Amino acid sequence: MPMNRPSAILASAILFGLAACGGGGGGGGGSSAPPAPPPPPSPPPSGGSGPTYTPGVYExxxxxxxxxxxxxxxxxxxxxxxxxxxxxxxxxxxxxxxxxxxxxxxxxxxxxxxxxxxxxxxxxxxxxxxxxxxxxxxxxxxxxxxxxxxxxxxxxNSAPSPAYGASYAILAATPPRDVRIRYVEPGSPAAEIVSGQQNLIRGTRLLSVDGIDIVNAASQAAVNQINAALFPDTVGESHTFTVSDPGTSATRTVTLSAANISRQPVIRTSVIPTATGDVGYIVFNTFSPFSSEKQIADAMQTLATAGVTDLVLDLRYNGGGLLAVASQLSYMIAGNSRTSNRTFELLRFNAAAGNINPVTGEVNSPIPFYRTGLGFSLTNGASLPTLDLGRVYILSTGSTCSASEAVINGLRGIDVEVVLIGDITCGKPYGFYPQDNCGQTYYTIQFQGVNDKNFGDFADGFVPANSSFAFGVETPGCVVRDDFQNQLGDTSEALLAAALQYRSDGTCPALPPGASADPSGEKGTASAPDETLGARLELPEPDVLENNMDLSMPGDYRGRSQ
Incomplete structure (x- = not known):
């Protein structure tokens, strides 16, 4: 609802004039000075009319x-x-x-x-x-x-910014460091083919940049230079890397020039033939940009046209974003009959709010499974494709967060089986309405999302059933470490291979050592670093839209919901 404030009452200031008095003394003609003007009115009391803080009182x-x-x-x-x-x-x-x-x-x-x-x-x-x-x-x-x-x-709005189009994983943050490529954006400098070789691929290890040893450099000054090269500030900025690709000890040299890069929500869609039917596979990396609506709908249409009988949804690096798109995706997985008259998510606000959304002032109505385009990047009202599945395999890491977890919870609420392959999700059943005030946008947690069964208590994440983690919500599936030796979509890649194995016979691969640790590199090394070895290399904090639920709807940057 509009937030209009009455004009502030300002204390006025009135200038005082000093009366000029004519001097006495005799003078020719003896004429007297004109009478002094009347004094100006007294000024109002100063102060006290502006806002003040009173403990316990909230205007x-x-x-x-x-x-x-x-x-x-x-x-x-x-x-x-x-x-x-x-x-x-x-x-x-x-x-x-x-x-x-x-x-x-x-x-x-x-x-x-x-x-x-x-x-x-x-x-x-x-x-x-x-x-x-x-x-x-x-x-x-x-x-x-x-x-x-x-x-x-x-x-x-997915505005482009200078980058190479590479997503990094730091598997070891102190010397000897291990910095890998998680994935590259299609069409980016990182994905460019030079002399028959793609510049960077998943699993490529970064060894040095501009002559600075990424693996062993100890000083903070060197780490600062490495960071400056990994995250360029300007388009055209160029840096030269020495790298090695997975499966080989050979090194090669890559020169990358930064370009304006917009993050792509869907980076891979494929159909995997099996003896028991075709399986769809989608790498969906963010719900955030408005383009995510169209890209995930197009991917689902491709799989619907192919007639897949199962879906592996790769959310291992998807930290969240637009909750409305999460609802659309869940509908496209489950179909009409399973979602009809069901709640995707109900927002639970603070106790004082009652049944009113305290942000919008509207009645707190459940969020449905949206069945049409909403106007982000699809025509408002356009029909969405469906796969009509009663089960979905979701690939996860500790970077699987918020709106991605809302998909897991929303589908579980309507008895769609969610099989989790990978590791514990981040644990964020909460969300916000981004709120601008005076040029700063604030993200203050305003709601907990609950599904059609009124469940939303997963603050310690969703956990594959064979995990040793003592907390979290147990979900069918397998703990599997992220695999940087194989490419996303390769049926030999560990998480995808485990999903196909579970689909085939209901079994999991052997548990890896440290099965409850975060294998994604998003949070740095899982073990405590030895700071005496040298300065710690850390990734910047992810963009806030990458790991949150955003209630924004088209045309409303203040985040009011429909």
């Missing part, structure tokens, strides 16, 4: 919305005019405080912080969250975040 957040210390002018990249008005830092902080109290899922666990003790908005927001932990000892709210609104809009 309506709308009173402070868009009252900005530094207002923006013009329009954003989606053409929406900025709503900013002149205000103050205090008003921005009071909005954050009230907005948190109104919408935060664990509002009663947030300390009442005096904004007068803060000099910037982001540190204040960072402290407005619960400090509780889950059963396994993890932070209950490990997802509190904010970023400049222009960055959020660029990511949501």
């Amino acid at each position: 309506d957040a709308s009173l402070f919305k868009d009252q900005c210390e530094t207002p923006r002018t013009g329009v954003d990249i989606e053409g929406n005019p900025f709503p900013d008005e002149a205000g103050s830092l205090l008003e921005e902080l009071l909005w954050l405080r009230s907005w948190t109290d109104e919408t935060y899922l664990w509002r009663t666990e947030v300390p009442d912080l005096d904004p007068d003790n803060y000099t910037a908005r982001v540190p204040y927001f960072d402290d407005l969250k619960t400090s509780a932990v889950t059963a396994s000892g993890e932070a209950k709210d490990d997802f509190h975040f904010s970023e400049p609104t222009e960055d959020y809009l660029a990511a949501r």
Whole structure:
């Protein structure tokens, strides 16, 4: 609902004029000075008319919305005019405080912080969250975040940015380091064919860059140079790497020039023939960009046309994104009869909200299994293809998060069997409505998603049944370590091979050592690093849209749901 604030009452300042008095003394003509003008009216009392902080008292957040210390002018990249008005830092902080109290899922666990003790908005927001932990000892709210609104809009619209189109895994973060390629974006510099060889492939190990030893360099200065080369700042920026490919000790040299790269949601779709029917395979890496709607629908149409009898959905690197697209995907897997009149996800808000969505002010209606295009990148109302499956194999790692987990939970809620192959998912049944205020977009956890059976308690993740992990929600399937020796879609690749084996005879491959550790490289090495060996190389934090549930709908960058 619109958040309009009455104009702030400003204390007025009135200039005082000093009356000039004519000097006495005799003078020719003896004329007297003109009478002095009447004194000006007394000024009103200064101070006291602006907003103030009162412990335990929370004014309506709308009173402070868009009252900005530094207002923006013009329009954003989606053409929406900025709503900013002149205000103050205090008003921005009071909005954050009230907005948190109104919408935060664990509002009663947030300390009442005096904004007068803060000099910037982001540190204040960072402290407005619960400090509780889950059963396994993890932070209950490990997802509190904010970023400049222009960055959020660029990511949501899949705006290109300088890159090579390579996704990295750090299997060992300190010397001897092990940095591999997880996958490459189609059509990117990383995927370019030079002298009959693709520049980078899954599993390629990075050994050096511009003469700096990636494996053994010990200093922080060297690590900074490595990071600068891995993540270029400008289009055309060029760096030379020494690499080795999986299965060989030979090295080769690759020179990569950064280009504007947009992340592709679907990077592979294939049909795998088996003795018991064709199996569909899709690598789906993000629900985030608006293009994800069309790309996953096109992939599903390809498999529907082929008449596949099973689906392996590779979500091992999919951290989340648009919840509406997660609903569409789930419908396309399960089909009409299984989803008819069923709930994909119901948002559970804080207790004070009752049956009202505290963000939109609307009745909290269940999110259905969306059966048509919604207008992200498909025509609104266009029919979606379906596979009509009662079972799906999902490939997972610790990077499988949020909206990906909503697919798992939503399908389990309507008794579609989900077989999990890989490792424990990240454990994020929570989501938010991205909210811009004065150029900063805030992600404060506002809801827990529950399925048609009213279940959503998977804060410690979904766990394959043969895992030794003591927490999480047990799911049929197998623990399998991520395989950097084979390409995604190769039936010899460990996770895909295990899914096909389980489909064939219901068995799992032998458990790997350390079966509960995260094998993806997303969180760095699974074991404690020896910092004495040298500086630690770490990946940047993933974009917030890569590991969250986003309630945004087309044409609404503030994230209001339909």
